[in-house]
Amino acid sequence: MNQGLHILVVDDDRRMTRTLADILLLSGHIVTEASSAADALEKASTMPFDCVLTDIKMPEMNGVELNRRLLERQPGLPVLLMTAYAADELLHQGLADGAAGVFEKPLDINHLLGFFNSLSEHRTIVIVDDDPLFCQTLDDILVHRGFKVSQISEPQLTDIELVTSGAQMILLDMKLNGFSGLDILRDIRARYPALPVMIVTAYRQDMAEAIQAALEIDAYACLYKPLEIPKLLQLLTKIQLENLRGMLNTQ
């Protein structure tokens, strides 16, 4: 399943945003151009983006500062930096602040497109829980924070393909309506050994055994309901960044 991403391209050089937009459009993505960091911040606050690609050197506010401000608001938003200057202090700062990666100019467009393809394929955080309300609230929060979310509230064991397609990670309730989360986890592990799965449960004591079993088959972590949202966001951000960087490096 390859759906296009909505990408915000930021560069004070309009020719750059223009050519990139055209290329990305032809490659099946949706592009919004911004010619300054301020412009970009404004656009990012009014519509959701799947990714931001920004030049570093811009007048008034540079790309690294833009990255920092974007991630402050939406830690789940993948940001890529572009630069014509190798080995810059700013560059390190940007990466430390949580930018997904750096592309040097002139851009290796194939690499860039490859990354976007990976991102479009593995961008979603899938919430598997039989409580629709829980799913919806978490969905809203995460989307607001820049993540892409899909929810499955009536999981079927046979739907494992549906669960995992486009997922970069899965939030899995251990106790589903008539299913064992552990069984689903086992299924996922069988097909995608590396896909991060976080287990969630409200029954710390009752499910202790299952949790232990899940962790043994590489569940990423176990979170207990009621979820501590900041901690969850932090964890998701960290996992996503690892994913993104992994994607960049395998290109």
Added chain:
Amino acid sequence: MNGAIYIRTLALALSFANTLQVIILFIQYRVNKTQSGLGWWMLGSALWTLGFAFNYMRSFPALELVGIVGNNASFVSGLVFQYIGILRFFGRRERRWPLIAFCIIVILTAIYSTYISNDRLIRRENISIALAILSFLTAGALFKYNSRFVPASAYFLAVVFLVNGGYFAIRAFAVLAGAPINEIFTDSLTQFSSYVVPLTTGTLWTFGFITIVNQRSNMEVTEAKNRFEQIFNTSPDAVAITRLHDGVIVNINKGFTRLIGFTPEEAIGKSTLDLNVWVNADDRQIFVRELIKNGFCDNYETDLYRKDGSLISGSFSASTINLNGIPHVIVVIRDITESKLAKQNLKTYSERLEEEAEKRAGELRTAQEQLVHQEKLAVMGQLAGGVGHELRNPLSVINSSVYFLKLYQPNADAKVKEYHGIIEQAVRTSEKIISDLLDFARIKSVDREPVPASELIDRTLERFPVPASVDVNVKTAAGLPMIYVDLSQMTQVLGNLIVNAYQAMPNGGQLSLLTCLQDDMIRMTIQDNGEGISPENMKKLFEPLFTTKPRGIGLGLAVSQKLTEANGGRIEVQSEAGRGSSFHLFLPISEEFA
């Protein structure tokens, strides 16, 4: 009456004799201008003579009183003049007003006692005391100021004046003691003596004056001669007196003997040519010609032989002088050998100093040029860095544009596709140039680690594939310690050297990569058998922007050297035009194995 005639005759004779004395003194005064006082003596003598003439008038009754006063006045002022003359002769000054006052008192007294009271006693006392006082004053002055040069004649004169004074004193005393005051023209002893004594003393002091002047003149001549000889002999410079026309030496001083070596016995009577002192005989000619022309010669420098044959430098100063009417030359020779040597040394030294300064200035210039060069490079680096970065943006746009066109027209015709390729290639070349520039402008931080030399070679050969026409021979000594370098930077350097080697062999050839241990460093030798490097290019090899390639900006080796040095290594080159080049890359070994 006989007596009167006799006295008159005597007075006349006295006047006559004194006139002769005045003439003598006048002649002496005219001849002897250098000595003072002589004019006063002459005047004194003249007045004295006049006094005798007045005395003669007294024998005529009509003129008697005028004669008496005139006689007294003349005698007093005459003696005063003698006194002044003596003082002046000894370089003294008279006290004018007391003397004038004295004269006036005596003359007024004489006039009073002649015309008003006609008191012969007072008259005689007046003149006798006045003359005695003046004689004693003069004698006293002679005793007092007698200079050591004229003792004899001065004493003689002093005695004459003393006696004269004594006579008048006795006369004054005799009158007071009641001796009869006779008529002036009686032939009594007193009267007689009053004629004879002035005559005698007058003659004697004229004699004395002449003697004292002569004696003093002699003294002065002797003194001058002595002084001259003293100067002549004690002068540290060599002084010689020679005859102008033939150069025969008349006299030499000790300085001459000291300087030139000849004693007076050896030198006097011979000419300077006989003594063979001239290094250039022509010098004497020039010297004499100048001397004759100007009458003197100042600091004429020439070289001379001493008696022992050694050479000295002399500075000649000379002037002509007449000795016994024959023109002579008095020559002063100053030894300037030392000063000339010192001058020469000074000159040499200053030349050396100049040379040194010039050398230093040259070094400084070179250093400055280097500095300017470095500065230029630094500026160029900065500029290149800035420009490079700025170029990357439009380059990126071009790149994206081509990419878009390819994407947009996947089925474009072959020509369009070929052009896409051309643009992409040009972008890549541009990017390579920018990377080189940036590498040169700024060394990235060096991240050194121990690496096996073989890994560096393998990685480099992998990144810079060998052209088919080149045969590569890699030889690495066994058991080498690891090198301690930034692998990616050294890959770039080694790659650069290898690519250069490929390019030196456009028609193929042999590339050897030999690695061994040398002096605690790993030496990698990249050897080709290509065209080699000409000696003039050799010098500029590592200079930035030097290139022999049709494409390329000439930063490859400059960057390689910079990177190698930043990694603690160095690059050396050996090359022979037509036979190939060897680049030796020396790299530090890891401490762990050192």
